[in-house]
Amino acid sequence: xxxxxxxxxxxxxxxxxxxxxxxxxxxxxxxxxxxxxxxxxxxxxxxxxxxxxxxxxxxxxxxxxxxxxxxxxxxxxxxxxxxxxxxxxxxxxxxxxxxxxxxxxxxxxxxxxxxxxxxxxxxxxxxxxxxxxxxxxxxxxxxxxxxxxxxxxxxxxxxxxxxxxxxxxxxxxxxxxxxxxxxxxxxxxxxxxxxxxxxxxxxxxxxxxxxxxxxxxxxxxxxxxxxxxxxxxxxxxxx
Amino acid sequence: xxxxxxxxxxxxxxxxxxxxxxxxxxxxxxxxxxxxxxxxxxxxxxxxxxxxxxxxxxxxxxxxxxxxxxxxxxxxxxxxxxxxxxxxxxxxxxxxxxxxxxxxxxxxxxxxxxxxxxxxxxxxxxxxxxxxxxxxxxxxxxxxxxxxxxxxxxxxxxxxxxxxxxxxxxxxxxxxxxxxxxxxxxxxxxxxxxxxxxxxxxxxxxxxxxxxxxxxxxxxxxxxxxxxxxxxxxxxxxxxxxxxxxxxxxxxxxxxxxxxxxxxxxxxxxxxxxxxxxxxxxxxxxxxxxxxxxxxxxxxxxxxxxxxxxxxxxxxxx
Numbered sequence: 001x002x003x004x005x006x007x008x009x010x011x012x013x014x015x016x017x018x019x020x021x022x023x024x025x026x027x028x029x030x031x032x033x034x035x036x037x038x039x040x041x042x043x044x045x046x047x048x049x050x051x052x053x054x055x056x057x058x059x060x061x062x063x064x065x066x067x068x069x070x071x072x073x074x075x076x077x078x079x080x081x082x083x084x085x086x087x088x089x090x091x092x093x094x095x096x097x098x099x100x101x102x103x104x105x106x107x108x109x110x111x112x113x114x115x116x117x118x119x120x121x122x123x124x125x126x127x128x129x130x131x132x133x134x135x136x137x138x139x140x141x142x143x144x145x146x147x148x149x150x151x152x153x154x155x156x157x158x159x160x161x162x163x164x165x166x167x168x169x170x171x172x173x174x175x176x177x178x179x180x181x182x183x184x185x186x187x188x189x190x191x192x193x194x195x196x197x198x199x200x201x202x203x204x205x206x207x208x209x210x211x212x213x214x215x216x217x218x219x220x221x222x223x224x225x226x227x228x229x230x231x232x233x234x235x236x237x238x239x
Numbered sequence: 240x241x242x243x244x245x246x247x248x249x250x251x252x253x254x255x256x257x258x259x260x261x262x263x264x265x266x267x268x269x270x271x272x273x274x275x276x277x278x279x280x281x282x283x284x285x286x287x288x289x290x291x292x293x294x295x296x297x298x299x300x301x302x303x304x305x306x307x308x309x310x311x312x313x314x315x316x317x318x319x320x321x322x323x324x325x326x327x328x329x330x331x332x333x334x335x336x337x338x339x340x341x342x343x344x345x346x347x348x349x350x351x352x353x354x355x356x357x358x359x360x361x362x363x364x365x366x367x368x369x370x371x372x373x374x375x376x377x378x379x380x381x382x383x384x385x386x387x388x389x390x391x392x393x394x395x396x397x398x399x400x401x402x403x404x405x406x407x408x409x410x411x412x413x414x415x416x417x418x419x420x421x422x423x424x425x426x427x428x429x430x431x432x433x434x435x436x437x438x439x440x441x442x443x444x445x446x447x448x449x450x451x452x453x454x455x456x457x458x459x460x461x462x463x464x465x466x467x468x469x470x471x472x473x474x475x476x477x478x479x480x481x482x483x484x485x486x487x488x489x490x491x492x493x494x495x496x497x498x499x500x501x502x503x504x505x506x507x508x509x510x511x512x513x514x515x516x517x518x519x520x521x522x523x524x525x526x527x528x529x530x531x532x533x534x535x536x537x538x539x540x541x542x543x544x545x546x547x548x549x550x551x552x553x554x555x556x557x
Contacts (some may be wrong), residue, residue, distance in 0.1 A: 040274070049250075049272045107301050132276030135248055149249045149256045152264040160261070215262075225246065229258050 005079070005126055008033055012078045019068045026227045027068055034064050036132075037079065038086045040125045045090045059089050062167050076119075083122035134223040141217050145187055147210050165200075168233040170215035172198060183216050243281035247273050255279075305328070311383045311394055313357055317364035319343065323394070327353045337366065353394070358401040366403075378406060 011030050018026035035052075038060035043050040050056045063086040071078055072084075142148065159162035172194070173179045179190045189209055193202040205212070215230040245259035255269050257279045270322035273279065307330050319341035322331030331500060334340035342364060348356045365378060379402055383384045383391045 043274065047272065050276065097436075128274070128278075129275040130276070132247060132274070135246070135275055139249075149264065149269070153256055153266050156264040158263075161260055211264075226258065229246065229260060230262055 005130075009077055009079065013073065016068050016071050016073075016078065027064065031064065033059070034082065035060065036129055037125060038063055038082065040129060041086045042090050044125065045087055045119075046094070054095075056093070059093055060086055063089050065227060070234050079126065080119050080122050082127065118234065132228045134225055137221070138214075138218065138223060138226065141221065142214060145210075145213055145215060145217075151210050152214055155208060157208060157211065162208070164232055165204070166211055167230060169194065169198075169200060169205070169208075169212050170219060171229055171232055173212070173216050174219035180216060180220050183213060184220060187213070189213070245279045245281075247275055247277045247279050250275055310382060310387070311381060311390065313353060313394070313398060314380045314382070315357070315360050315364060316378050316380075317360070319360050319364060321353065321356060321360070323349070323353045327394070327397070329353055329356050354397050354401045357398050358405065361402050361405050378402060 008030070013032045015026040035057075039050050039052070039057060040052075042056040042060055042159060050060075064082065067078070067082045067085045067087075070083055075081060088174075139149070157166055173183060173190070179193060182188065182190050189205050189212060191202050191205050194205065195202060218226045218230050243259045243261065245257040245265075247255050247257050248264075249256040250269075250273060253269055253275055255267055257265055257267055259265060259279075259281070267279070306323055306324055306328070307327070309324050311323045311329055313321045313323060315321070318335035319342070320331075320333040321329055322333075324330050329348050329351055332343050346359070346363070348360070361378060373463045377397060381391060381395050381398065383394075384412065
């Protein structure tokens with residue numbers, strides 16, 4: 001499920017027109033989608049994690065308002081324009097800060113400020129936000145199975161052969177509607193069918209149960225950014 | 240090395256969880272701030288591999304340094320000085336004169352075991368004959384770089400097993416001697432006896448060296464008669480001498496090399512009395528006054544047959 005950029009762009013266009021026509025509440029519809037993007041841009045510029053409590057977050061808020069006021073659809077898409085405005089405001093803020101305090105990290109990361117950026121910079125940020133949404137959805141689904149990412153780290157197969165075999169089991173289950181339904185609904189692996197039809201030992205399934213279930217969830221819910229990582233090395237899904 | 244890529248799934252203070260392209264969930268340390276959804280690339284060379292490689296290299300380096308460290312020297316009277324490491328392997332070979340230098344170039348001695356090398360060098364460079372074996376000049380002198388008595392004794396005993404038969408054999412190779420053996424009646428017809436001098440002197444002055452039997456008779460060690468003859472031999476190829484005597488011998492070696500080929504036998508260089516049979520047919524060594532004096536000043540050593548003593552001193556030159 002990629003980041004719904006086109007859908008968001010459409011909503012933003014509508015909101016911008018409404019805002020310029022005098023409707024101040026039009027921004028609220030898209031504000032929750034735009035703020036993470038602006039914070040991510042600020043984080044890239046400052047080379048540290050920025051949350052809503054930081055000073056840079058207030059600058060990001062002002063950037064959103066400014067973009068809505070000055071945006072012209074003829075100049076390109078809104079998100080790229082918003083990203084440039086946010087970046088310029090953050091840079092101005094950092095330069096004002098430099099007159100008082102010059103952190104060493106800023107000198108090291110000066111290239112983030114001084115180098116020109118193009119649209120691919122903001123496209124990468126949008127892709128990251130899309131992946132973040134998928135990962136957040138995956139986390140919520142795994143919680144229903146009492147599985148966390150820490151658990152997956154612990155039981156992840158270390159040997160290449162075991163990992164490859166587990167990925168094959170994931171593909172077998174996700175490609176079979178009946179087997180995948182049993183996993184998603186009953187939250188158990190179809191050990192009997194796998195042993196009889198595919199000669200997969202029960203011991204192997206018990207050992208890597210959580211790993212296989214997580215892979216089946218990724219495949220069945222079509223998390224496009226994560227699917228390539230759980231497929232076997234020999235075959236990759238199209239799309 | 241192929242860089243592993245992945246997606247950041249979870250972020251904490253100084254670590255994060257990623258899913259790499261091999262389908263492995265890994266916990267990584269983060270040097271810079273990263274966020275969920277970012278693409279991650281594994282470092283090109285894991286630190287543990289670099290550390291392992293460094294440890295292996297250091298271990299090999301230490302082994303090389305240790306292998307080439309000389310702990311003892313075996314100096315043959317012909318002028319060949321052999322440096323030995325802790326594993327009794329030859330690491331250095333030096334020649335004190337031109338003849339031995341030429342010899343050293345023709346043979347491969349480094350890396351081999353010390354007993355084999357000493358056996359070969361003594362066999363090749365020390366000739367037989369009365370004039371070659373002088374009681375004040377040992378065939379082989381063992382010195383250690385550190386005060387390691389046990390190592391020195393061990394080396395001396397080890398080398399004595401090799402050198403002693405050679406000395407005995409060479410001493411019997413000299414022909415034309417007018418000595419008479421103890422059991423002259425047992426000599427094969429036409430066979431003459433070689434010289435019966437050992438190449439060392441006893442440090443205690445008890446230098447009574449008796450007749451050396453013919454090689455065939457000497458090899459009869461199974462019977463008591465043979466054993467008695469060997470015990471009577473009392474040959475000590477190695478001796479313990481002081482540093483001053485070492486320097487004197489070394490200077491003498493440089494001047495008067497025992498290196499082959501054998502030259503004209505100089506009977507005048509023989510000990511004054513030579514070997515004269517006594518009433519029992521045994522031969523004893525009568526030393527010249529000068530030789531007797533030198534022996535009196537020598538340090539005492541263990542005179543038991545088959546036991547030798549080496550010289551242990553802090554040889555600063557080595």
